[in-house]
Amino acid sequence: MAPKDPTSRKRRRYGWHEPRWSDPAFWAAVGLTVALVVAQAFLVGERGTTFWYASMAVRVLFTWILISAVIRIRVGIQRGLVGGFRESQERAEAKPTGSTADNLARTSGRTVGRAIAAYKKSQSSSSD
Numbered sequence: 001m002a003p004k005d006p007t008s009r010k011r012r013r014y015g016w017h018e019p020r021w022s023d024p025a026f027w028a029a030v031g032l033t034v035a036l037v038v039a040q041a042f043l044v045g046e047r048g049t050t051f052w053y054a055s056m057a058v059r060v061l062f063t064w065i066l067i068s069a070v071i072r073i074r075v076g077i078q079r080g081l082v083g084g085f086r087e088s089q090e091r092a093e094a095k096p097t098g099s100t101a102d103n104l105a106r107t108s109g110r111t112v113g114r115a116i117a118a119y120k121k122s123q124s125s126s127s128d
Contacts, residue, residue: 015072015079025075029068036063 017023037060044059046052 015076025071029064029071032071033060033064033067036067 016026020026037056040059040063041047041056044052044055
């Protein structure tokens with residue numbers, strides 16, 4: 001399999017790193033899930049019956065879905081923010097500064113904004 005191109009423009013999805021076993025957040029989710037399932041196993045009565053095993057399997061599934069979603073969302077937001085900040089810095093450094101069209105647009109926009117603000121101010125003061 002060919003390695004992924006890090007410069008591709010494909011939208012990134014933040015969450016677990018690939019491969020999963022190298023991601024500390026994944027192992028935190030696994031550990032938390034195991035701890036919660038063990039706690040549930042001690043709290044649920046009638047151990048050793050078929051219904052107990054079936055209910056524990058369902059509990060493991062729901063607990064894993066819930067815990068992994070919460071941790072993946074939390075970690076994904078943080079990684080996405082850091083990645084987005086890094087990407088914006090790279091774009092800003094790569095962008096040529098001092099383009100004549102950009103400077104003209106910025107200056108004319110500022111001038112028009114000041115003119116509109118002055119007009120609004122004169123209208124509000126004359127109506128008083």
